[in-house]
Amino acid sequence: MPISANDTKRKSWLTVHENSDFPIQNIPFGVFLTKENVVTVGTRIGDYAIDLGALQQMNYFSGIELTDDMFMQDTLNDFISDGKKTWRLVRNRIADIFDENNPKLKDNDKHKDIVIFNITDVEMQLPVLIGDYTDFYSSKEHATNMGKMYRDETNALLPNWSHIPVGYHGRSSTIIPSGIPVHRPLGQSLPSGETTPAIGPSRSVDFELETAFITTDANIMGEMIPISEAEDYIFGMVMMNDWTSRDILKWEYMPLGPFLSKNFATSISPWIVTMDALEPFKVPGPKQFPSPLPYLQQKGKHSFDIHLDVAIQPENGKANVVSQTNFKHLYWTMNQQLVHHASSGCRINSGDMMGSGAISGPTKENYASMLELTWGGKNPIKLSDGTERKFINDYDTVIMTGHCKNSQVRIGFGEISSKLLPPFVRK
Amino acid sequence: MPISANDTKRKSWLTVHENSDFPIQNIPFGVFLTKENVVTVGTRIGDYAIDLGALQQMNYFSGIELTDDMFMQDTLNDFISDGKKTWRLVRNRIADIFDENNPKLKDNDKHKDIVIFNITDVEMQLPVLIGDYTDFYSSKEHATNMGKMYRDETNALLPNWSHIPVGYHGRSSTIIPSGIPVHRPLGQSLPSGETTPAIGPSRSVDFELETAFITTDANIMGEMIPISEAEDYIFGMVMMNDWTSRDILKWEYMPLGPFLSKNFATSISPWIVTMDALEPFKVPGPKQFPSPLPYLQQKGKHSFDIHLDVAIQPENGKANVVSQTNFKHLYWTMNQQLVHHASSGCRINSGDMMGSGAISGPTKENYASMLELTWGGKNPIKLSDGTERKFINDYDTVIMTGHCKNSQVRIGFGEISSKLLPPFVRK
The missing domain is CATH 2.30.30.230 (Fumarylacetoacetase, N-terminal domain)
Structure with a gap:
């Protein structure tokens, strides 16, 4: 048709x-x-x-x-x-x-x-009731940067990363649409130089610039999805801010992965842009080497040329663009993510949401989180009002926008705009 | 009342x-x-x-x-x-x-x-629509056994474990009631001695004997739950078989935790036993040292004396009890799990389910998975029909039962009975 x-x-x-x-x-x-x-x-x-x-x-x-x-x-x-x-x-x-x-x-x-x-x-409003939410980790640059900072400078990418679209299950109950403010989370972290943790407001609240796709019912329990069919099960895409607390993450993530450091909020853009609308912007993704296992192999163009950026707007200040990147930098495609997700027989339902992981690109300007942009806080970013940011301050608004453009048409996502508030106070 | x-x-x-x-x-x-x-x-x-x-x-x-x-x-x-x-x-x-x-x-x-x-x-049927499912890791013995086998024999327990009820988000879409069979999952794993992975049927499908609790609406986004109120938000408990593929787990879990190794199936007992019915079986849990941070501190009896066991029944054979354990061995209480979960401001809804993690106890008979019972397959278990098991075979039925008993009354969960079938074949 x-x-x-x-x-x-x-x-x-x-x-x-x-x-x-x-x-x-x-x-x-x-x-x-x-x-x-x-x-x-x-x-x-x-x-x-x-x-x-x-x-x-x-x-x-x-x-x-x-x-x-x-x-x-x-x-x-x-x-x-x-x-x-x-x-x-x-x-x-x-x-x-x-x-x-x-x-x-x-x-x-x-x-x-x-x-x-x-x-x-x-x-x-939220466009779908999200039954299950999964977040992938599909930017090679982001995974490498994280590995350098959290683990091992010289051996940053783990051996499985090049074979698996690595992902983890996230929390559905705190996915919110653009416009809803987010409270700075409290949590346990290990203060630098200490051996016992403390609880308090996170000192390093960060964004991760991502996109996410929404699925339709794709399989019954036990059944894999052939990669040739994967596209049929993806309805469309949104932008996503995977809010992250770096200090909570660092203390909690071993050995079972991110938990409270991510589950306090995930913001998405409210309009789902269909894969049909994005069709004219298909491009090849990065060359995949080593070659993926057969169930993940596909030919042709399966990535998309989507310009993405993030701005930080201080209270009563101007928006400062701090990162500009592109969806096409992602190593693993959405088809591969979906097929891998279902390869265990995991049932995929209508309204499930799957995030890309932070979409960092090859240059520093493309880094998709403050952690990477400031290299762990070592190189703060100067904003137009003269203030500096290592991470996100209370009352800052984080604004993400995304669009595709060619000589004939511009197809965009609108924006995610969400303000970080101080920790919640119970009345 | x-x-x-x-x-x-x-x-x-x-x-x-x-x-x-x-x-x-x-x-x-x-x-x-x-x-x-x-x-x-x-x-x-x-x-x-x-x-x-x-x-x-x-x-x-x-x-x-x-x-x-x-x-x-x-x-x-x-x-x-x-x-x-x-x-x-x-x-x-x-x-x-x-x-x-x-x-x-x-x-x-x-x-x-x-x-x-x-x-x-x-x-x-499934008793609730499970919005979000979380699995904890709250048995010290299980976490220690896993650490010994997967990481470091001499330094098995990670430093955060004694301070945090460690947990991760699981997959809701594949939670099934007792009686529904489970297909052996396919997945990537790294064959012993190799450096590149292969995909195929998991060679080590395992159970984890757990319980889980079901919550009611507990907070609004951003809000913590005081530990003094935690009990009010727990409706009741079920038994849970956290089906796990050990070979998939080992290859995939770094750095973001279990994904396909767990998301192919989670079986629960269909009757939710209320916390009111379990009230007479409250007991103190293990002494917690180091002392938890204040938000996790509670006095009194917050664990439960619940006998649990697992049997393996081969096709056309008899059920062989392979593990007997007790809920009271768990280090972290359900109240602490819930309070920690919400401490970031994560919203807890009616029908969320939170698993205990494998409930291993202090002796080998108490180990709550085949991985621990056979110590990574080194000591196979002999069944009454003369066959041996390192993990679960196709057509084995795994049966879990649980009950509390005192001189006056027995309160039980019934059973989870689920058969492992060969990998799904698409028609």
Whole structure:
């Protein structure tokens, strides 16, 4: 089935600014709350949020097989369960409804009033109920940097890393959408030079700039996923800030991996950009050597050219870009991550989320965490207001943005913007 | 409020065999499917499953504030959300309904026909929708044994272990109730003497004998839980088989912890035994030295005297008990696990499940995994049919049972019985 929604010649009758992340060629999916306290599945074009539940009720999706309340829900899980064919039909239809040459909705002021909201008038929710959340560790540069700082300067990359898309299970209950502030966590750490730990506010709260993908139901328990089918089970992508406490991490992570150092918060961008929308930006990933085992081998272009950056905005200050990187630096592809995850027979459900790991690139400007950018705090970053940062300060806002761009179209993710607050005080 | 359901003098008008795990003093909660394809919340007395949804419809819970469909659901999450007071009221009421001196249901054959099922006529389901699953590592003996075999014989316990209830996030999507078979996982491992890995069926599938507890909503994001309140947030306990592939684990676990080696299956017993029912079996745990940090300090009895054992039953053979241990050997208590988990501000929800880690005790007979019992396969176990086991063979059934007993009452968990099948073959 052609992805007619990707037609770069198409224009919308809704205003879309030149540098918008959300032209009519994007059509991401999300969930929002209106001022009337209605929750609905929606999409976004330019600076407008569009109520897909209302569109469905008014028969704009006739001819597409959907359950009656498909979009009048507070998560996308059921829609995602319906599979790639349905996602494509719906996205193509939305493109058609908002095409400047289609008068049906354009000329129906009553319907437009019901369906279209200014983006500033809605509150974005988590787009899916995330059953299980996994985070990978797929940037060779990030894994190497971590190994150098936490383990062994000369032998930084562990032997398994080049054979396995290394990953671990994360915490679903604290995944939050952009806009929700995060409290500085308390936790145990080992003060420098001491042999017994202390508990207190983390002294080194960090971001990790990542992306994540959302899956559909992919297998039954016990069943592997052939890599040739992996793409069919990936609905779309979001940006992700994998908030991390470095001092808690260092003390707790041996031998079972990150726990409290990561589970206090994970922020994501609220619009899921579909893999269909990202299709024009496929690129080859880094050459993989040694050759992966056969179940992970794939030919062709399976990475994506996605520009990513992070800015730190102090309270009442300006945003300072501190890192610029690109998804294409990742060593392991999303297909490989998914296939490896299911290779044990682990069941993959609709709404599972899998993070990339910090997306550091080859140069220092590409490092995707403060730990790497300041090399463990040794080289603080100077901000435009004259202050310095080793890690994130209370009341700083961390802003992540991401987009793809070619000569014809820009497809973006919007942003994750989340403020770090002091530790929570119980009332 | 008194726990009248614990009255050891009470007898039920339902037959309960002398060594039953489910006297009227137990009253666990679970979810079952009837032959008429109805799913309901239920309890168990003797060898009878009792439909709480039907009891509620027929007004047997009048006077207790419950939503109308509280028990006509396929999970216990909403009931668990209602909190300890409601759990206790309902459990006390059930004890009253089935008390031999209460004729109300006893003498109503029509109602009895609707409410009571032979346990063999129902199919037990997962009792809760498990949002997040965490597994701890709280047996000092198990952590020491693992350290000796995987890392360093002379320095087996890592420095953080005595200060932190070490844990990691697990996979919810593959938690299954007793009775569901498990396929031997495929996975990468490093063959002995090689430097590059291979993929194939795991050669060392193991059990870990554990218990797990189920939580209710305990905090908001950012908020710690004071240890004095921890008990209020624990609904009850199940037994758990933390299936583990040792060869996959060894190759993958550095540096981010267990992943595919654990996520192919986790089996639990289907009846949640409430903390109220276990109250008479409270005992002190091991002395904790060094003293935990203040947020983990508690006085009094916070462990439980629960006998646990594991048997291996070969296809067409007899069950051979291979390990006998006790919950009271665990170093860290459930209260400490929960408080530590939330200390970062991690949100704890109704239906989260937290495993104990393998419950090994001080002697070899207490070791809670084949890895420890056979010391890495060096000392195979001889079964009654003359065959030997280093790990679990295809078509073996692993059976775990657990119960508490004093001179007045026996409160048990029933069993987890799950067969290991050969690797899944895609049709």
